[in-house]
Amino acid sequence: MTPDDGCISCGMPMRTAQEHAAGDPDKPYCVHCGSESGELKSYDEVLGGFAGFLRRTQGLHEDAARQTAADILATRPAWSAR
């Protein structure tokens, strides 16, 4: 992994400590995929959050948003072995 690879969970680029979970630059996942205490959220939590984001920001249908989120997460190191 290089810094360019972004969050291992969702792929979001992370350039500042604040963009890492719990503001910890050693965490390889982002503030959205990590809990307040800095743990990686469960797959279902991340999937639900990502699908909701796709619906809200791009207007995707609920089913399409969930499928798209699942397809994107499947390409990320944190979830590719699922």
Add this chain to the structure above:
Amino acid sequence: MATRREQKAATRQRLLSHAEQLVVRHGFTGTRTLDVARAAGVAHGSVFLHFPSREDLMLTVAAEMGRKMTDRLHALAAGGTGLREALAAHLRCVEEHEDLYHRLLVDGPSLPPEFRTAWLGMQSAVATHVLAAAEVDIGAGTIRSMAPHLLFNTWLRLLHHYLVNRDVFAPGGSVLASHGQELLDHYLTLLTKEIR
């Protein structure tokens, strides 16, 4: 002296770079692995040591463009300023990859579903920045409040109309270089609240 691993990474990068140039000329559906191998100066079979299939190579070309574009946007928009600045940064990022972006936009409907997933993922990263900036301006009362997906999709659609038809808007050149500022100004005029 480069290690074997470094040589492999360099060859992969060379293949991707030549594939990108060929996609710009021939499209995602018209680019052949044989031509990529010839352009990169490697045996045809070497392509498949780095990419399991032609489709995988094409998907990597698209995904790499998305990664570079969103990473650049992330860096440009890091200041956390208003919508005008975020959209200007977006325009700049698309313009830097305009030829390839145009190809992906035009070829998209005929490509396998994985390409659409990569496309939506890329737009998701763009939406993060555009909508965060819009929220600031909506909060300040300078632009109209509206559903985030309509605000974002309206911008994207405007941009894409000019990109898809760039041969008639800017023959032989960059449509974003010639029309980008006008599109940005127009879009913001539509969103700006009238002061009574």
